[in-house]
Amino acid sequence: MSLIAFLGAVELGLVFAFVAIGVYLAFRILDFPDLTVDGSFPLGAAVAAVLIIAGWNPWLATAVAMVAGAAAGLVTATLNVKFRILNLLASILTMIALFSVNLRVMGRPNVALINQDTMLTPFYGLGLPDFYVRPLFIGVLAILAVFLVWRFLASDLGLAMRATGANPRMARAQGVKTSLHIYLGMALSNALVALGGSLFAQTNGFADVTSGVGTIVVGLAAVIIGETLFHSRLIIWALIGCVVGSVLYRIAIQLALSSDILGLKASDLNLVTAVLVAAALVLPRLRRGRAAA
Amino acid sequence: MKLLTAAAFAALVFAQPALARDVTVDVTAIVEHPALDAVRDGVKDALGEAGFKVGENLTFNYESAQGNPGTAAQIARQFIGNGPDVIVPISTPSAQAVVSGTRDIPVVFSAVTDPVGAQLVKDLKAPGGNVTGLSDLSPIGDHIALIKEILPNVKTVGVLFNPGETNSVTLVELLKTLGAEQGIAVVESPATRSSEVQNAARALAGRVDAIYVPTDNTIVSALESAVAVAVESKLPLFTADTDSVSRGAVAALGFNYYDVGKQTGAIVVRILNGEKPGDIPVNVAAGTDLVINPGAAEKIGLELPKAVVDRATKVIK
Numbered sequence: 001m002s003l004i005a006f007l008g009a010v011e012l013g014l015v016f017a018f019v020a021i022g023v024y025l026a027f028r029i030l031d032f033p034d035l036t037v038d039g040s041f042p043l044g045a046a047v048a049a050v051l052i053i054a055g056w057n058p059w060l061a062t063a064v065a066m067v068a069g070a071a072a073g074l075v076t077a078t079l080n081v082k083f084r085i086l087n088l089l090a091s092i093l094t095m096i097a098l099f100s101v102n103l104r105v106m107g108r109p110n111v112a113l114i115n116q117d118t119m120l121t122p123f124y125g126l127g128l129p130d131f132y133v134r135p136l137f138i139g140v141l142a143i144l145a146v147f148l149v150w151r152f153l154a155s156d157l158g159l160a161m162r163a164t165g166a167n168p169r170m171a172r173a174q175g176v177k178t179s180l181h182i183y184l185g186m187a188l189s190n191a192l193v194a195l196g197g198s199l200f201a202q203t204n205g206f207a208d209v210t211s212g213v214g215t216i217v218v219g220l221a222a223v224i225i226g227e228t229l230f231h232s233r234l235i236i237w238a239l240i241g242c243v244v245g246s247v248l249y250r251i252a253i254q255l256a257l258s259s260d261i262l263g264l265k266a267s268d269l270n271l272v273t274a275v276l277v278a279a280a281l282v283l284p285r286l287r288r289g290r291a292a293a
Numbered sequence: 294m295k296l297l298t299a300a301a302f303a304a305l306v307f308a309q310p311a312l313a314r315d316v317t318v319d320v321t322a323i324v325e326h327p328a329l330d331a332v333r334d335g336v337k338d339a340l341g342e343a344g345f346k347v348g349e350n351l352t353f354n355y356e357s358a359q360g361n362p363g364t365a366a367q368i369a370r371q372f373i374g375n376g377p378d379v380i381v382p383i384s385t386p387s388a389q390a391v392v393s394g395t396r397d398i399p400v401v402f403s404a405v406t407d408p409v410g411a412q413l414v415k416d417l418k419a420p421g422g423n424v425t426g427l428s429d430l431s432p433i434g435d436h437i438a439l440i441k442e443i444l445p446n447v448k449t450v451g452v453l454f455n456p457g458e459t460n461s462v463t464l465v466e467l468l469k470t471l472g473a474e475q476g477i478a479v480v481e482s483p484a485t486r487s488s489e490v491q492n493a494a495r496a497l498a499g500r501v502d503a504i505y506v507p508t509d510n511t512i513v514s515a516l517e518s519a520v521a522v523a524v525e526s527k528l529p530l531f532t533a534d535t536d537s538v539s540r541g542a543v544a545a546l547g548f549n550y551y552d553v554g555k556q557t558g559a560i561v562v563r564i565l566n567g568e569k570p571g572d573i574p575v576n577v578a579a580g581t582d583l584v585i586n587p588g589a590a591e592k593i594g595l596e597l598p599k600a601v602v603d604r605a606t607k608v609i610k
Contacts, residue, residue, distance in 0.1 A: 011370075
């Protein structure tokens, strides 16, 4: 594996770390299986790309992209909380609706950003080659995201949100407004996913309506790999695990792509993902089984 | 046109008889698909004819992103890291991922409908920088002429396409503009996945005089559903993809994607021989095949004009 390919994998892993943290919030904290992310990832990319092309400041464009992602999360939460549609189904409805929304936002299926100034442009040409700048820049953002989400989940509001996911009846009995926390959590989760989508568009030069395909699987894979690595009950380790898991997932794929010895091709990636996630799920169980025996 | 291409190759081969140097060419496509695979094979064969042979002096890597732009980005980084002599991305998202990642490795894209809109190059005639390639913008004007020749009284044409495919959207817009000039109304019927193609085709029955399918991956992959509807509602089906004719379309005028690949390969050879990508203009692929299916026409009670039959490159029995 070349250095550029390695750093490229780290960079893509860091971009998808935001997706992993979002998926962690929905699946693990709120216990809400949320497929909205397959739509909110390209939504973030689309909104940021269109606004950047319209001449907006890329930071502002990215902020608006996050708001759009949050709105998508709120739609799913409303369908679930207010109209009592099963959580999984509610998120699927939002996901398929977002396909049309994303096409409307972009006006066409693919918007190019190759020649536009992005959030990263000021950092290019400071002496470091681009393939260092990108992962460093996104890495700093990822550390910031981990810190902020960690502090949030340790706050009173965050604790109430965790109670909502862990035991909703108990939480309600303690006076927690569980529906409010589902709204808030889903908005936060999808805002992070949209941030990932926006960064993907800015680092790769395009927003494409098909770029959401399989986002949920990649996010889940990262969460599960992270949990297997640091099986800790502490939130901070789970969040760091999301980032590390996402990067490791991309490195594993990069290895699969670059190893002529294994004879793997890009067309085998789905299988590699499935094996990786299955292994991450099975290994701790085997370890526990042996410890018990 | 084939002769011309062959002559171009011959000139290249004879101009550069001795090629001792080892070269690496990395090819990637967004998805595995008969047309895109044909482009890849054409590139490989064009290189072989110019003296760059796999196993001797050519390392030829190919990866498909399985329809996932995230994977396309990763393949792009992989290839850029390899530092090959030329990278050949096939299709728009693959090309964007590669072009955004390198400013020095020569890139020759292929099968991109609108290279300027995709920001791969700023100017087709003088691309500059490290990028050039070949566009596969369908000759929509010729398609309309062919439909008019076969159906002189045509008033409305229904078009099946996936609004999620950027190439198709460009083509449909072009079809509407050129159709309006010829007094032909275009009715759009979108299908976002292959299972929706049948419904989309049904929606056209009774409203149009003919159905047209551009080079759309989604519709082409489910062409049989469109054919079934066309036959039951006695509508002629025209396509831009020539392989679709043996699957039941009446006629198609389109690129032979293997030839598109060979023309792409010829550009790669020019770069391997020392030309700068930025100096090579981006052209639309040359040469279209007319493929007809008189059997399919007969099924809907349509007789193909003799002029069309006579000039067909291929007649499906």
